[in-house]
Amino acid sequence: MLRDFFLGFIRIHILHHASREPVYGLWLIEELGHHGYTLSPGTLYPILHNLEKEELLQSFSKNVDGKIRKYYRTTAKGKKTLSEVKKKITILMEEITDDV
Numbered sequence: 001m002l003r004d005f006f007l008g009f010i011r012i013h014i015l016h017h018a019s020r021e022p023v024y025g026l027w028l029i030e031e032l033g034h035h036g037y038t039l040s041p042g043t044l045y046p047i048l049h050n051l052e053k054e055e056l057l058q059s060f061s062k063n064v065d066g067k068i069r070k071y072y073r074t075t076a077k078g079k080k081t082l083s084e085v086k087k088k089i090t091i092l093m094e095e096i097t098d099d100v
C-alpha cells in the first residue's frame, strides 16, 4: 500500500524538522500538507507517540498564550537514526534514478 511508504516518509520528515527546532502537532500537519501529505490529528498523534516510544522523539509541554502545547524534539538516538536513513535514501535515490 502507498500508505506504508508515506508513513516512512512522514516519520523521516518529523525527525528532520524536530532535529532543527521543537515542533508541535498542528505545525507538522501544515508543514506536511505543503508537501502533499494530508494528515488528520488522529493519524499524526499515533505516529508522534510511536516515535516517542521508540525514543527517537522527546516531548515537553510549554505554555503558549495560556494554553499548554506539547512540543517534540529529536533525541540523540533519533538524530543517529536520521543520519543512517539519509545515507540509505541517498543510495536508493542514486539507484532508482539511474534506472530511468
Ligand SMILES: [Zn+2]
Pocket (backbone or CB within 6 Å): 013, 017, 031, 032, 035
Ligand atoms: Zn518538511
